[in-house]
Amino acid sequence: MSLLELKNVTQRFGGVVAVNDVSMTVEEGEVFALVGPNGAGKSTVFNLLSRFYTPAEGTIRFNGHDVLALAPDQVPDLGIARTFQNIELFENSTVLYNLLIGRHRHRTSNMFTDLIFTPGVRAAEKEHREAVEEVIDFLDLQAYRDKMIAGLPYGVRKVVELGRALATKPKLLLLDEPASGLSVEETQDMAFWIEDIQKQMGITVLMVEHDMGLVSAVSTRVMALAEGAELATGTAVEVQSHPAVIEAYLGTSGIQKAGHQPNKKKDNAA
Amino acid sequence: MDFLQLVISGLANGCVYGLIALGFVMIYKATEAVNFAQGDFMMFGAFICLGLTNTAHLGLNFWLAVPIAIATMGALGYAVDRTVIRQMFGQSQVAIVILTIALGFILRFAAGTIWSHEPVSLETPFAGQSITFGGVVLGVNEILIIVVTVILTVLLYFFFSRTRLGVAMQAASQNQLAAYYMGIPVKRIQSLVWALSGALAAIAGILFAAKGAIEPNVGLLGIKAFAAAAIGGFGSLPGALVGGLIIGVVEQVTSRYGITGLSQIAPYALLLLVLIVRPGGLFSQTQKKKV
Amino acid sequence: MRFVFKTSYDADINWFKHKYQAFWYVLLLAIMLAAPLFIGSYFIGEFALVLIFSVAAMGLMLLTGHTGLPSLGHAAFMAMGCFANVLMLNAGIPWLIAFPLSGIIAGLAGTLIMLPVLRLHGVYLALATLALSILIADIVVLAEPWTGGVAGMIVPPISLFGQEIDRFGTPFLFYYVCLAVTVLVVMLYRNLLRSPLGRSFLAIRDSEVSAQAMGIHLAQTKARSLFLSATFAGLAGALFGHSAGYVNSETFDLVLSINLLIMIVIGGLGFMHGAFLGAVVYTVIPLALAIFRTFLQTAFDININIPGMEAGIFAGILIIMLLFEPMGLYGVWLKLRTYFELFPFYRKDMFKRQKSYLKTERVQ
Numbered sequence: 013m014s015l016l017e018l019k020n021v022t023q024r025f026g027g028v029v030a031v032n033d034v035s036m037t038v039e040e041g042e043v044f045a046l047v048g049p050n051g052a053g054k055s056t057v058f059n060l061l062s063r064f065y066t067p068a069e070g071t072i073r074f075n076g077h078d079v080l081a082l083a084p085d086q087v088p089d090l091g092i093a094r095t096f097q098n099i100e101l102f103e104n105s106t107v108l109y110n111l112l113i114g115r116h117r118h119r120t121s122n123m124f125t126d127l128i129f130t131p132g133v134r135a136a137e138k139e140h141r142e143a144v145e146e147v148i149d150f151l152d153l154q155a156y157r158d159k160m161i162a163g164l165p166y167g168v169r170k171v172v173e174l175g176r177a178l179a180t181k182p183k184l185l186l187l188d189e190p191a192s193g194l195s196v197e198e199t200q201d202m203a204f205w206i207e208d209i210q211k212q213m214g215i216t217v218l219m220v221e222h223d224m225g226l227v228s229a230v231s232t233r234v235m236a237l238a239e240g241a242e243l244a245t246g247t248a249v250e251v252q253s254h255p256a257v258i259e260a261y262l263g264t265s266g267i268q269k270a271g272h273q274p275n276k277k278k279d280n281a282a
Numbered sequence: 283m284d285f286l287q288l289v290i291s292g293l294a295n296g297c298v299y300g301l302i303a304l305g306f307v308m309i310y311k312a313t314e315a316v317n318f319a320q321g322d323f324m325m326f327g328a329f330i331c332l333g334l335t336n337t338a339h340l341g342l343n344f345w346l347a348v349p350i351a352i353a354t355m356g357a358l359g360y361a362v363d364r365t366v367i368r369q370m371f372g373q374s375q376v377a378i379v380i381l382t383i384a385l386g387f388i389l390r391f392a393a394g395t396i397w398s399h400e401p402v403s404l405e406t407p408f409a410g411q412s413i414t415f416g417g418v419v420l421g422v423n424e425i426l427i428i429v430v431t432v433i434l435t436v437l438l439y440f441f442f443s444r445t446r447l448g449v450a451m452q453a454a455s456q457n458q459l460a461a462y463y464m465g466i467p468v469k470r471i472q473s474l475v476w477a478l479s480g481a482l483a484a485i486a487g488i489l490f491a492a493k494g495a496i497e498p499n500v501g502l503l504g505i506k507a508f509a510a511a512a513i514g515g516f517g518s519l520p521g522a523l524v525g526g527l528i529i530g531v532v533e534q535v536t537s538r539y540g541i542t543g544l545s546q547i548a549p550y551a552l553l554l555l556v557l558i559v560r561p562g563g564l565f566s567q568t569q570k571k572k573v
Numbered sequence: 574m575r576f577v578f579k580t581s582y583d584a585d586i587n588w589f590k591h592k593y594q595a596f597w598y599v600l601l602l603a604i605m606l607a608a609p610l611f612i613g614s615y616f617i618g619e620f621a622l623v624l625i626f627s628v629a630a631m632g633l634m635l636l637t638g639h640t641g642l643p644s645l646g647h648a649a650f651m652a653m654g655c656f657a658n659v660l661m662l663n664a665g666i667p668w669l670i671a672f673p674l675s676g677i678i679a680g681l682a683g684t685l686i687m688l689p690v691l692r693l694h695g696v697y698l699a700l701a702t703l704a705l706s707i708l709i710a711d712i713v714v715l716a717e718p719w720t721g722g723v724a725g726m727i728v729p730p731i732s733l734f735g736q737e738i739d740r741f742g743t744p745f746l747f748y749y750v751c752l753a754v755t756v757l758v759v760m761l762y763r764n765l766l767r768s769p770l771g772r773s774f775l776a777i778r779d780s781e782v783s784a785q786a787m788g789i790h791l792a793q794t795k796a797r798s799l800f801l802s803a804t805f806a807g808l809a810g811a812l813f814g815h816s817a818g819y820v821n822s823e824t825f826d827l828v829l830s831i832n833l834l835i836m837i838v839i840g841g842l843g844f845m846h847g848a849f850l851g852a853v854v855y856t857v858i859p860l861a862l863a864i865f866r867t868f869l870q871t872a873f874d875i876n877i878n879i880p881g882m883e884a885g886i887f888a889g890i891l892i893i894m895l896l897f898e899p900m901g902l903y904g905v906w907l908k909l910r911t912y913f914e915l916f917p918f919y920r921k922d923m924f925k926r927q928k929s930y931l932k933t934e935r936v937q
Contacts, residue, residue, distance in 0.1 A: 064785075093786075102784075103780075109772060113784075126770040134586060366892060369896045377899070387881075512700055551708060554690070554705065
């Protein structure tokens with residue numbers, strides 16, 4: 013059984029069909045990338061998975077559970093964690109606190125034990141901190157541990173957001189444009205981390221990415237979307253050479269060879 | 283006839299609420315800030331006019347005092363934006379809410395110090411005059427309030443939807459950065475809006491003071507105007523006026539037919555009801571944040 | 574600057590970062606405990622007021638400063654706590670039970686009443702709480718048989734272990750009661766901030782979308798914050814009743830709600846210390862003015878008595894704070910401390926934050 017399974021999912025916003033009858037499966041342990049031009053519906057798929065939107069049609073199953081039956085705050089409990097395209101961190105807290113909030117789904121205390129701070133809460137806190145320190149070590153965030161997010165550079169915020177998602181100890185990690193706005197070196201670091209996340213931690217990764225260099229480097233399978241519909245699915249090379257994909261990126265006259273980074277422009281609008 | 287009289291009196295009150303609410307909405311539309319001191323602006327404008335025209339003070343001609351008061355309040359609005367609000371550029375909405383509440387305290391303090399805390403009424407040439415129309419006695423001041431309010435609302439509506447400056451004001455509120463890029467002088471526009479709403483507050487204040495006595499705490503009336511603005515959805519000028527009228531009429535009718543105490547709380551109960559049932563107001567403009 | 578070499582997670586979790594920090598707070602507590610030895614009964618009453626307002630401000634700080642939900646209606650929760658306390662005392666329930674219960678009643682009632690508006694944000698929430706505050710003040714008038722309405726009612730003294738405690742008869746004991754309640758609330762608050770629930774409050778303050786994506790249930794968490802906030806305010810209200818000795822429908826009016834909000838902004842939004850600093854400023858202004866007035870009168874025979882001056886000055890301080898030091902008095906302290914710790918290497922832009930531009934969430 014696949015880890016994640018979308019069946020005939022359709023999402024409309026008014027008259028616009030953002031996701032049109034998309035079906036896909038993500039197998040355990042793979043890195044699955046969604047590519048496509050701006051407005052192809054990639055981020056909408058993520059927001060459907062996070063239950064920020066409810067699709068008009070279709071089913072979403074994760075690990076045997078019906079995702080659509082859950083509220084947005086119950087999705088992380090299944091083991092799905094995500095990052096955001098435009099970085100949604102807790103700006104007025106430190107990096108450490110941001111990561112600790114990632115541990116929310118593993119909390120064992122309630123309001124009353126929290127207020128009294130029983131020895132049990134203290135023990136649990138230590139566990140949370142241990143788990144968070146592992147993430148900090150993994151992502152080399154030591155230097156920023158006690159810094160406020162509000163003063164951090166963009167690249168570091170991106171990493172903190174990845175860290176916060178990892179702190180939830182997910183089964184499936186949703187990365188929304190992990191390399192957008194990053195420098196070449198930072199993108200390389202990101203590629204290594206994604207590989208480690210997949211191979212060492214055994215976390216399945218579903219990502220939306222424009223940087224085809226990163227996509228080819230890390231992904232096992234790629235799905236290309238355009239105007240909300242699936243164009244092609246396969247390995248990075250297969251998808252890039254698929255005629256429909258070339259057409260979607262370069263228009264009908266796209267006879268010349270498709271480049272590795274067909275669309276570097278930052279996608280702010282979608 | 284009795285009921286009609288009641289409704290008209292309520293409409294006149296509602297127009298004052300509506301005018302104050304127009305002030306909120308204008309500032310909200312153009313700067314996304316909410317001016318909790320709008321009611322105190324109104325009170326201050328009324329006091330300026332009163333200070334100029336009442337015989338106990340300067341004793342100027344009423345028709346001379348009115349434009350001076352309106353101009354002064356416009357200048358005050360402009361000054362408030364230049365010296366205080368502009369420094370808050372980019373801070374949260376709530377910070378500006380608290381700031382304007384504090385401004386209101388200071389205006390109340392200033393008015394009390396300059397003109398005393400006793401209730402006084404504005405001496406107008408048309409005080410006490412009335413017209414009988416088909417058995418209904420209408421005060422000239424009530425008619426004036428309604429006429430002026432309708433004219434102002436129509437003018438403002440066209441200003442925001444038809445003129446370049448009005449459209450630029452709206453653009454400036456929706457995305458400051460993008461508006462900058464488009465060459466809109468965002469800061470100057472914000473100051474203009476504050477000046478405009480100051481002048482509007484003065485008009486509301488003069489009309490209100492022509493109808494009854496004022497004292498520094500009358501600015502708290504602004505809260506009822508909030509109810510009006512919220513019913514209208516905070517982003518709609520006609521909505522604000524309609525909200526004001528609803529509040530005004532409901533208040534009058536409940537005070538006549540309801541249990542004691544009900545008319546006092548009716549505006550707030552209405553405000554709550556609208557916020558609970560339709561958080562965006564009856565003319566909703568909000569949507570969920572995109573991620 | 575002191576560098577703490579952390580060798581265990583406890584170092585981060587503990588109340589105090591290191592022994593020296595603990596020393597300063599213990600010293601502060603010792604001074605507070607010894608205060609009755611040095612100052613007279615009038616000023617000890619003012620000290621008690623500072624503590625009461627601190628507790629109320631902590632309640633509001635939890636909701637506004639830490640959960641990001643502005644409230645212009647906290648005086649209403651104080652009223653609930655106060656009237657619940659008085660009613661229970663009059664019914665013969667011992668203070669030791671009635672007092673904590675009055676907090677919990679305020680918390681529960683406040684949460685129930687506010688529940689429908691908790692999904693609102695920013696200005697809309699401020700407006701809704703404002704309306705609630707006014708409504709509750711009117712309900713106090715309408716519920717005359719229980720609350721005494723406009724005429725008001727007398728608050729019975731605290732009776733604890735056979736000892737009658739009231740502000741005028743035994744001001745020092747009353748001060749100790751207030752101090753004990755304050756210390757208790759501080760401990761609970763501090764515990765909250767280092768535990769998962771407190772962190773989820775911070776998460777909601779900064780990004781609701783993200784908080785949800787981390788598994789935080791928005792409505793439940795906000796309701797908890799509100800419950801605790803209203804409970805603290807209710808306790809403060811009950812103490813305030815004892816301090817005033819007599820309460821009526823105007824004791825807990827809108828102006829008090831607004832003043833509480835101004836207090837926490839002056840003190841420093843988002844810092845527990847801010848609640849105390851704000852309460853001190855709020856209590857000191859009228860005192861200082863009164864002293865100044867007496868001085869003018871005795872020395873120069875000048876008599877100034879302008880009503881509303883306290884409020885005007887308080888508002889003026891707030892505006893100055895917002896313009897020049899948005900982190901409040903606690904922010905001033907943080908900067909001063911950093912300046913001396915790093916002397917002479919302090920840079921002016923050390924606390925500078927990125928400017929953010931406003932983007933509407935409306936569609937036209």
